[in-house]
Amino acid sequence: ILNVEQSPQSLHVQEGDSTNFTCSFPSSNFYALHWYRWETAKSPEALFVMTLNGDEKKKGRISATLNTKEGYSYLYIKGSQPEDSATYLCALSNSGYALNFGKGTSLLVTP
Protein backbone atom coordinates (compact mmCIF):
# COMPACT_ATOMS: atom_id res chain seq x y z
CA ILE A 1 0.00 0.00 0.00
CA LEU A 2 1.39 3.40 -1.02
CA ASN A 3 1.04 5.99 1.72
CA VAL A 4 -0.49 9.14 0.23
CA GLU A 5 -0.86 12.02 2.65
CA GLN A 6 -2.92 15.13 2.05
CA SER A 7 -2.93 18.36 4.04
CA PRO A 8 -4.74 20.16 5.37
CA GLN A 9 -7.60 17.81 6.13
CA SER A 10 -10.07 20.67 5.76
CA LEU A 11 -10.01 24.30 4.77
CA HIS A 12 -12.48 27.16 5.02
CA VAL A 13 -11.85 30.26 2.92
CA GLN A 14 -13.77 33.31 1.82
CA GLU A 15 -14.90 33.85 -1.74
CA GLY A 16 -12.09 35.46 -3.70
CA ASP A 17 -9.29 33.98 -1.60
CA SER A 18 -6.63 31.90 -3.28
CA THR A 19 -5.69 28.64 -1.64
CA ASN A 20 -3.52 25.58 -2.04
CA PHE A 21 -3.29 22.03 -0.76
CA THR A 22 -0.49 19.51 -0.53
CA CYS A 23 -0.23 15.88 -1.51
CA SER A 24 2.81 13.90 -0.30
CA PHE A 25 3.75 10.46 -1.56
CA PRO A 26 6.68 8.02 -1.63
CA SER A 27 8.87 8.98 -4.58
CA SER A 28 10.04 5.46 -5.44
CA ASN A 29 8.33 3.53 -8.25
CA PHE A 30 6.36 6.59 -9.34
CA TYR A 31 4.17 6.31 -12.44
CA ALA A 32 1.52 9.03 -12.19
CA LEU A 33 -0.20 11.39 -9.79
CA HIS A 34 -3.91 12.10 -10.19
CA TRP A 35 -6.03 14.90 -8.74
CA TYR A 36 -9.81 14.46 -8.41
CA ARG A 37 -12.57 16.79 -7.34
CA TRP A 38 -15.42 15.23 -5.34
CA GLU A 39 -18.57 17.20 -4.70
CA THR A 40 -21.01 16.06 -2.03
CA ALA A 41 -23.51 13.50 -3.30
CA LYS A 42 -21.63 13.12 -6.58
CA SER A 43 -18.76 10.99 -7.86
CA PRO A 44 -15.08 11.90 -8.06
CA GLU A 45 -14.19 13.74 -11.27
CA ALA A 46 -10.67 13.86 -12.64
CA LEU A 47 -8.88 17.19 -12.70
CA PHE A 48 -5.34 16.29 -13.71
CA VAL A 49 -3.08 13.35 -14.42
CA MET A 50 0.58 14.23 -14.01
CA THR A 51 3.54 12.04 -14.85
CA LEU A 52 6.70 14.11 -15.31
CA ASN A 53 8.78 15.79 -12.64
CA GLY A 54 8.20 19.52 -12.91
CA ASP A 55 4.82 19.08 -14.61
CA GLU A 56 2.45 21.99 -14.26
CA LYS A 57 -1.16 21.70 -15.38
CA LYS A 58 -3.96 24.23 -15.40
CA LYS A 59 -7.72 24.13 -15.85
CA GLY A 60 -9.36 27.51 -15.46
CA ARG A 61 -8.60 28.84 -11.98
CA ILE A 62 -7.18 25.49 -10.80
CA SER A 63 -3.58 24.46 -11.34
CA ALA A 64 -1.24 21.77 -10.06
CA THR A 65 2.47 21.15 -9.85
CA LEU A 66 4.44 17.95 -9.40
CA ASN A 67 7.80 17.15 -7.80
CA THR A 68 8.51 13.45 -8.12
CA LYS A 69 12.03 13.63 -6.68
CA GLU A 70 10.85 14.92 -3.32
CA GLY A 71 7.41 13.31 -3.51
CA TYR A 72 4.86 16.10 -3.43
CA SER A 73 2.25 17.85 -5.52
CA TYR A 74 0.45 21.12 -4.91
CA LEU A 75 -3.05 22.04 -6.06
CA TYR A 76 -3.80 25.76 -6.32
CA ILE A 77 -7.16 27.49 -6.64
CA LYS A 78 -7.06 31.14 -7.60
CA GLY A 79 -9.94 33.37 -6.54
CA SER A 80 -12.01 30.65 -4.85
CA GLN A 81 -15.73 30.57 -5.58
CA PRO A 82 -18.50 28.85 -3.58
CA GLU A 83 -18.85 26.30 -6.39
CA ASP A 84 -15.26 25.21 -5.70
CA SER A 85 -16.45 23.73 -2.41
CA ALA A 86 -15.66 20.02 -2.60
CA THR A 87 -13.20 17.41 -1.41
CA TYR A 88 -10.00 17.34 -3.44
CA LEU A 89 -8.36 13.93 -3.66
CA CYS A 90 -4.94 13.03 -4.88
CA ALA A 91 -4.05 9.50 -5.89
CA LEU A 92 -0.76 7.82 -6.68
CA SER A 93 -0.18 5.16 -9.27
CA ASN A 94 2.98 3.12 -9.50
CA SER A 95 1.71 0.78 -12.19
CA GLY A 96 -0.39 2.93 -14.47
CA TYR A 97 -3.52 1.17 -13.30
CA ALA A 98 -4.27 0.98 -9.58
CA LEU A 99 -4.71 4.24 -7.69
CA ASN A 100 -3.98 4.72 -4.01
CA PHE A 101 -6.03 7.64 -2.80
CA GLY A 102 -5.28 10.07 0.00
CA LYS A 103 -8.02 10.98 2.46
CA GLY A 104 -8.59 14.30 0.69
CA THR A 105 -8.76 17.97 1.58
CA SER A 106 -12.28 19.24 2.21
CA LEU A 107 -12.65 22.82 0.97
CA LEU A 108 -15.50 25.12 1.94
CA VAL A 109 -15.75 28.51 0.22
CA THR A 110 -18.23 30.92 1.75
CA PRO A 111 -19.59 34.06 0.08
Added chain:
Amino acid sequence: DAGVIQSPRHEVTEMGQEVTLRCKPISGHNSLFWYRQTMMRGLELLIYFNNNVPIDDSGMPEDRFSAKMPNASFSTLKIQPSEPRDSAVYFCASSPGPGYEQYFGPGTRLTVT
Protein backbone atom coordinates in the same frame (compact mmCIF):
# COMPACT_ATOMS: atom_id res chain seq x y z
CA ASP B 1 -21.90 8.30 -23.75
CA ALA B 2 -23.91 7.82 -20.57
CA GLY B 3 -20.81 7.40 -18.46
CA VAL B 4 -20.23 4.55 -16.03
CA ILE B 5 -23.53 3.03 -14.97
CA GLN B 6 -24.02 1.31 -11.63
CA SER B 7 -27.01 -0.48 -10.20
CA PRO B 8 -28.67 -0.47 -7.82
CA ARG B 9 -28.05 3.04 -6.50
CA HIS B 10 -29.16 2.02 -3.02
CA GLU B 11 -29.34 -1.41 -1.44
CA VAL B 12 -30.58 -2.27 2.00
CA THR B 13 -30.26 -5.89 3.05
CA GLU B 14 -30.12 -8.03 6.13
CA MET B 15 -26.98 -9.61 7.47
CA GLY B 16 -26.33 -12.95 5.85
CA GLN B 17 -27.96 -12.14 2.55
CA GLU B 18 -26.17 -12.15 -0.78
CA VAL B 19 -25.63 -8.78 -2.43
CA THR B 20 -24.74 -8.22 -6.08
CA LEU B 21 -23.61 -4.85 -7.36
CA ARG B 22 -23.46 -4.19 -11.08
CA CYS B 23 -21.39 -1.95 -13.30
CA LYS B 24 -21.35 -1.05 -16.97
CA PRO B 25 -18.13 0.74 -17.95
CA ILE B 26 -17.78 3.38 -20.63
CA SER B 27 -17.67 1.76 -24.04
CA GLY B 28 -14.12 1.33 -25.28
CA HIS B 29 -12.51 1.54 -21.86
CA ASN B 30 -10.16 -1.37 -21.21
CA SER B 31 -9.77 -1.06 -17.45
CA LEU B 32 -12.41 -1.39 -14.74
CA PHE B 33 -12.01 -0.71 -11.04
CA TRP B 34 -14.11 -1.42 -7.94
CA TYR B 35 -13.66 0.89 -4.94
CA ARG B 36 -15.22 1.06 -1.49
CA GLN B 37 -15.62 4.34 0.34
CA THR B 38 -15.96 4.50 4.13
CA MET B 39 -15.43 7.25 6.67
CA MET B 40 -12.63 5.36 8.37
CA ARG B 41 -10.59 4.22 5.37
CA GLY B 42 -11.55 6.69 2.66
CA LEU B 43 -11.61 5.47 -0.93
CA GLU B 44 -9.90 2.09 -1.22
CA LEU B 45 -9.35 -0.05 -4.29
CA LEU B 46 -10.86 -3.54 -4.05
CA ILE B 47 -10.02 -5.05 -7.43
CA TYR B 48 -9.32 -4.05 -11.00
CA PHE B 49 -9.61 -5.68 -14.40
CA ASN B 50 -7.75 -5.05 -17.61
CA ASN B 51 -9.31 -6.39 -20.82
CA ASN B 52 -11.79 -8.33 -18.65
CA VAL B 53 -9.02 -10.13 -16.74
CA PRO B 54 -8.64 -9.56 -12.98
CA ILE B 55 -5.19 -8.08 -12.43
CA ASP B 56 -5.02 -7.30 -8.74
CA ASP B 57 -7.56 -8.39 -6.13
CA SER B 58 -5.35 -7.78 -3.11
CA GLY B 59 -7.77 -5.12 -1.88
CA MET B 60 -10.68 -7.53 -1.60
CA PRO B 61 -11.25 -7.73 2.14
CA GLU B 62 -12.31 -11.35 2.53
CA ASP B 63 -13.40 -14.45 0.69
CA ARG B 64 -16.95 -13.22 1.09
CA PHE B 65 -16.19 -10.73 -1.68
CA SER B 66 -15.90 -11.78 -5.32
CA ALA B 67 -15.89 -9.91 -8.60
CA LYS B 68 -16.34 -10.95 -12.20
CA MET B 69 -16.15 -9.33 -15.59
CA PRO B 70 -17.69 -11.76 -18.11
CA ASN B 71 -17.41 -9.28 -20.97
CA ALA B 72 -16.16 -5.78 -21.78
CA SER B 73 -19.44 -4.13 -20.91
CA PHE B 74 -20.39 -5.70 -17.59
CA SER B 75 -18.93 -6.42 -14.17
CA THR B 76 -20.35 -7.58 -10.85
CA LEU B 77 -19.18 -7.35 -7.27
CA LYS B 78 -20.78 -9.94 -5.01
CA ILE B 79 -20.80 -10.15 -1.24
CA GLN B 80 -21.94 -13.45 0.24
CA PRO B 81 -22.82 -13.49 3.08
CA SER B 82 -23.09 -9.78 3.80
CA GLU B 83 -22.25 -8.30 7.21
CA PRO B 84 -23.05 -4.91 8.79
CA ARG B 85 -19.40 -3.85 8.45
CA ASP B 86 -19.77 -4.11 4.67
CA SER B 87 -22.00 -1.04 4.75
CA ALA B 88 -20.33 1.55 2.53
CA VAL B 89 -20.57 3.25 -0.84
CA TYR B 90 -19.18 1.08 -3.62
CA PHE B 91 -17.89 2.83 -6.73
CA CYS B 92 -17.08 1.40 -10.09
CA ALA B 93 -14.71 3.31 -12.40
CA SER B 94 -13.37 2.73 -15.88
CA SER B 95 -10.39 4.02 -17.79
CA PRO B 96 -9.13 3.84 -21.38
CA GLY B 97 -5.91 2.32 -20.14
CA PRO B 98 -2.81 2.81 -17.98
CA GLY B 99 -1.96 6.37 -17.12
CA TYR B 100 -5.35 7.76 -18.07
CA GLU B 101 -7.86 9.34 -15.72
CA GLN B 102 -10.57 7.16 -14.26
CA TYR B 103 -14.26 7.86 -14.74
CA PHE B 104 -16.40 7.03 -11.74
CA GLY B 105 -19.96 5.81 -11.66
CA PRO B 106 -22.55 7.26 -9.27
CA GLY B 107 -21.90 4.58 -6.67
CA THR B 108 -24.08 2.08 -4.82
CA ARG B 109 -24.85 2.87 -1.21
CA LEU B 110 -25.06 -0.45 0.62
CA THR B 111 -26.58 -0.78 4.06
CA VAL B 112 -26.46 -4.14 5.81
CA THR B 113 -28.61 -4.37 8.91
